[in-house]
Amino acid sequence: xxxxxxxxxxxxxxxxxxxxxxxxxxxxxxxxxxxxxxxxxxxxxxxxxxxxxxxxxxxxxxxxxxxxxxxxxxxxxxxxxxxxxxxxxxxxxxxxxxxxxxxxxxxxxxxxxxxxxxxxxxxxxxxxxxxxxxxxxxx
Numbered sequence: 001x002x003x004x005x006x007x008x009x010x011x012x013x014x015x016x017x018x019x020x021x022x023x024x025x026x027x028x029x030x031x032x033x034x035x036x037x038x039x040x041x042x043x044x045x046x047x048x049x050x051x052x053x054x055x056x057x058x059x060x061x062x063x064x065x066x067x068x069x070x071x072x073x074x075x076x077x078x079x080x081x082x083x084x085x086x087x088x089x090x091x092x093x094x095x096x097x098x099x100x101x102x103x104x105x106x107x108x109x110x111x112x113x114x115x116x117x118x119x120x121x122x123x124x125x126x127x128x129x130x131x132x133x134x135x136x137x138x139x
Contacts, residue, residue, distance in 0.1 A: 051104045058101060061094040062121070069128045087132065091125055 006014070068090050077083055098121045105111045 047104070047106050051101070051106075051110075054097070054101045054104055057097045058094070058117075058121075061090070061097045062124070065090040065094045065128070069131060073131060087128075091128070094121060094125065 065087075068087055072083060072087055075083065098118055101114060101117075105114050
């Protein structure tokens with residue numbers, strides 16, 4: 001069928017119909033893609049974001065513990081009850097923040113990394129405890 005044999009009005013309606021059909025296909029495709037994006041956003045919001053937030057808390061707790069351990073080693077008042085209580089509180093905070101991450105693990109790779117992190121934190125705490133016990137009292 002030759003389009004030149006059709007009337008101008010008929011050709012216009014066919015062209016407009018084709019454009020509407022293409023627009024409908026694009027719209028359905030966009031809706032389909034948005035559903036996929038919505039699933040990814042929900043996963044990010046419910047899993048990844050809390051995990052990243054908790055990792056930041058672990059990092060902050062480790063930094064505070066490290067800074068206080070350094071202060072403990074250099075301070076003349078290191079054996080005071082306040083100093084020992086602060087170091088103990090920061091140690092337990094680091095352990096608590098590390099253990100809180102366990103509930104957020106969502107894959108086997110992440111579980112392996114969490115176990116590695118937990119082992120590193122435990123080893124770090126043991127080293128600080130050795131430091132704590134090896135530092136002589138101030139004179």
